[in-house]
Amino acid sequence: MPRILIADDDRALCALLAEYLRREGYEVEAVHDGEAALERLRDPARRPELLILDVMMPGRDGLETLRELRTQSHLPVIMLSARGEPVDRVVGLELGADDYLAKPCLPRELLARVRAQLRRNAPATSGTLQVGALQLQPGERRASVDGRELALTGAEFLLLQALAQRAGELVDKAALTRQALGRELERFDRSIDVHVSRLRHKLADASPRAPRIESVRGAGYVLVAGAP
Numbered sequence: 257m258p259r260i261l262i263a264d265d266d267r268a269l270c271a272l273l274a275e276y277l278r279r280e281g282y283e284v285e286a287v288h289d290g291e292a293a294l295e296r297l298r299d300p301a302r303r304p305e306l307l308i309l310d311v312m313m314p315g316r317d318g319l320e321t322l323r324e325l326r327t328q329s330h331l332p333v334i335m336l337s338a339r340g341e342p343v344d345r346v347v348g349l350e351l352g353a354d355d356y357l358a359k360p361c362l363p364r365e366l367l368a369r370v371r372a373q374l375r376r377n378a379p380a381t382s383g384t385l386q387v388g389a390l391q392l393q394p395g396e397r398r399a400s401v402d403g404r405e406l407a408l409t410g411a412e413f414l415l416l417q418a419l420a421q422r423a424g425e426l427v428d429k430a431a432l433t434r435q436a437l438g439r440e441l442e443r444f445d446r447s448i449d450v451h452v453s454r455l456r457h458k459l460a461d462a463s464p465r466a467p468r469i470e471s472v473r474g475a476g477y478v479l480v481a482g483a484p
């Protein structure tokens with residue numbers, strides 16, 4: 257059974273979500289602060305396939321926990337927050353969250369997001385994809401530019417793959433949201449824009465020959481091969 261870790265100081269909510277997810281066939285553990293979450297994630301015998309992480313927790317909060325986690329792991333992360341402000345969503349995504357839900361959320365909606373993340377991070381079987389100096393290996397979820405490996409989250413890798421598969425063509429935000437996040441584009445949703453911003457920085461830092469991601473205002477994005 258896929259293992260899920262919930263980190264939230266609301267113990268009643270943890271119990272509710274854990275019971276719901278267990279009925280759907282998942283193995284679920286819950287902790288109630290950021291330090292406990294990081295400690296559990298360091299244990300290779302109990303490492304989960306996905307983390308559900310609350311923003312507001314005592315001590316080390318969810319954003320600090322995510323920042324620390326991203327220095328050592330690309331584990332899929334869905335963030336929860338009672339503060340559903342757009343700026344909170346953007347900050348979480350900028351720190352490397354794969355998806356974000358405002359609380360209170362329906363357990364069924366969370367389940368759909370969990371399933372989407374786990375599907376996206378299942379091993380792929382396709383061969384190497386090359387765009388100029390960029391090389392993608394979907395089967396291993398690895399990407400490199402001029403031989404320098406990129407440290408990408410699951411959402412970032414799938415977004416880059418979606419653009420690389422149609423390099424030189426416009427890919428609209430709705431298609432990118434479906435392929436990279438496993439869900440439909442929502443009104444006022446800037447998730448793809450934030451992931452693109454992070455990808456641009458990582459590509460530029462890797463090599464001056466890296467492909468560029470160009471925006472087409474109001475439409476989507478295009479991956480353009482860099483200088484030879």
